[in-house]
Amino acid sequence: MTKSAILVAHGSPSDPETQENALQALAAKVQAHLPGWQVRGATLAAKGALETAIEAMNTPLIYPFFMAEGYFTNRILAPKSQAAGLTQLAPFGVEPALTDCAEATLRGVLQAQGWQAEDTALLMAAHGSAVSRTSADSTHAMQAQLSRRLPFRTTRAGFIEEPPFVQDQARDLGQAICLCYFALNAGHMLEDMPEALDTAAFTGPVLPAMIDWPQVPALIADSLKRA
Incomplete structure (x- = not known):
């Protein structure tokens, strides 16, 4: 069968x-x-x-x-x-292997930029929800796991649909990487994220939606x- x-x-x-x-x-x-x-x-x-x-x-x-x-x-x-x-x-x-995947991807970005994690901030950008905690909880769980594996100078999580919002968390980060915790390249990735990062004057590397990770x-x- x-x-x-x-x-x-x-x-x-x-x-x-x-x-x-x-x-x-x-x-x-x-x-x-x-x-x-x-x-x-x-x-x-x-x-x-x-x-x-x-x-x-x-x-x-x-x-x-x-x-x-x-x-x-x-x-x-x-x-x-x-x-x-x-x-x-x-x-x-919630795949256990997703943390390994994210860690390897971030290490690759750091290497490509010639950066050290200790000098770099990590911004986790995600959907969030005004009515449910599961989206934010999942994002914070990944943030915590990555913080234990990579010694970033600081890590922040920001959301599109609930505070703290991406545009606020992305401000004044200096040298930083944005990990977009989105499955698809739909409206939030194509419209809301660029607008939020532009508002915050964020200029660091921005990772693609998960569907585009090899x-x-x-x-x-x-x-x-x-x-």
């Missing part, structure tokens, strides 16, 4: 096709690490995409490509998974194999 999985993200209600295509591309990269598997992508914002993918596959694992547990994973996606009799895994943002497909594939 062919093993299968569906990567599910929120997507973008204002531009569902772009994010649907991006997630399908990620799914293809994950499948390349899983011979004999069938892996697809679907976003909640693309009407009927998840249901169509489920119907086309044989009891797929549901892999939430979200940065934290929250409303969409628990209130929207989980009931759909349960109704179809499918296993829903923990979201991408290590991510293998990380997801390893997680699916363990499920």
Whole structure:
């Protein structure tokens, strides 16, 4: 029996096709690490995409490509998974290997810039939420783990939808790196983040959304194999 999985993200209600295509591309990269598997992508914002993918596959694992547990994973996606009799895994943002991935990426940026962590600040920029603590909690957990592994001069976390806001936390950091704790290149990454960093006059390296990290497909594939 062919093993299968569906990567599910929120997507973008204002531009569902772009994010649907991006997630399908990620799914293809994950499948390349899983011979004999069938892996697809679907976003909640693309009407009927998840249901169509489920119907086309044989009891797929549901892999939430979200940065934290929250409303969409628990209130929207989980009931759909349960109704179809499918296993829903923990979201991408709580993968244990993600910390290793982030550490390696930050070390690479430091080396490329010729910087030392002791002279550099780390800004963690994330979604946040006005109604749920899970997004901020997940971000702070990653911030704490990275602080233990890399001796940054200081680390700060800032959010788009709750205080402390990115534009405030990004001010007066001097030599600094911004780690964007976002899954997709959707509205927050394409519009809100550039505006916030510009407002703060932040000029350091800004890491891309997680979907564009080259290590991510293998990380997801390893997680699916363990499920």
